[in-house]
Amino acid sequence: xxxxxxxxxxxxxxxxxxxxxxxxxxxxxxxxxxxxxxxxxxxxxxxxxxxxxxxxxxxxxxxxxxxxxxxxxxxxxxxxxxxxxxxxxxxxxxxxxxxxxxxxxxxxxxxxxxxxxxxxxxxxxxxxxxxxxxxxxxxxxxxxxxxxxxxxxxxxxxxxxxxxxxxxxxx
Numbered sequence: 001x002x003x004x005x006x007x008x009x010x011x012x013x014x015x016x017x018x019x020x021x022x023x024x025x026x027x028x029x030x031x032x033x034x035x036x037x038x039x040x041x042x043x044x045x046x047x048x049x050x051x052x053x054x055x056x057x058x059x060x061x062x063x064x065x066x067x068x069x070x071x072x073x074x075x076x077x078x079x080x081x082x083x084x085x086x087x088x089x090x091x092x093x094x095x096x097x098x099x100x101x102x103x104x105x106x107x108x109x110x111x112x113x114x115x116x117x118x119x120x121x122x123x124x125x126x127x128x129x130x131x132x133x134x135x136x137x138x139x140x141x142x143x144x145x146x147x148x149x150x151x152x153x154x155x156x157x158x159x160x161x162x163x164x165x166x167x168x169x170x171x
Contacts, residue, residue: 004059004071004104006111011046013058016070018042020094029129029161030094032154049075053119054089057111059104071099074108076116079125087122105135109142117170124170129154130162144168 009017022036037045049056059071072095079088091112095105116124128135130149140146144166154161 004061004099004107006057006059006107009046009049009056009058009073013060013070013073014042014046015039017046017056017058017073020070020073020096023097024094029154029156029159030132030135032129032156032161032163034156049077053121054078055112055115057108057115059095059099059108069096071096071102072104072108074112076112076121076124087120089116089121089124091116091124091126101134105138106142109138113142113168113170122169122171124168126166126168128164128166130164136164136166139166139168142168 018037018039021031025031025033025036046056048054054076056073056075058073061069061071072093074091074093076089076091079085079090091109093105093108093112095108113124124144126139126144128139130136136146145168146164147167148165150163150165152160153163
């Protein structure tokens with residue numbers, strides 16, 4: 001895949017965003033969702049990210065091939081509906097399997113962290129399945145620290161799963 005450009009996601013990206021996420025839902029334990037998101041659920045999710053505090057960005061293939069797919073995407077979401085959490089966000093980063101281990105996850109995370117700083121978030125939280133060593137190392141290399149492990153909180157593909165909670169303080 002040619003180098004990727006990081007840009008804001010648009011509504012026309014939604015089908016590819018969902019394809020990337022849904023592949024992870026159906027084939028991995030990276031997402032604790034069981035059922036893929038349909039188009040209506042995807043549109044609702046995307047609509048919740050129109051606020052600049054909760055952006056969605058994509059890694060789009062450069063080049064002249066209009067059929068090029070997105071290599072990955074990242075988003076910030078509200079951590080909670082409770083008002084006192086208004087400066088805390090949750091990060092999500094998803095990379096197509098064939099595009100992993102090329103530095104795109106790092107590039108997307110660096111950009112989404114910069115955007116979190118720009119909109120004055122105070123804390124970014126992340127939940128990572130405990131066996132996802134690559135993701136845990138990436139988070140740590142970008143200043144996240146482990147704040148705890150929730151044991152056996154997920155169940156998928158006949159496995160009980162632990163989740164590592166990480167935080168990055170921005171102030």
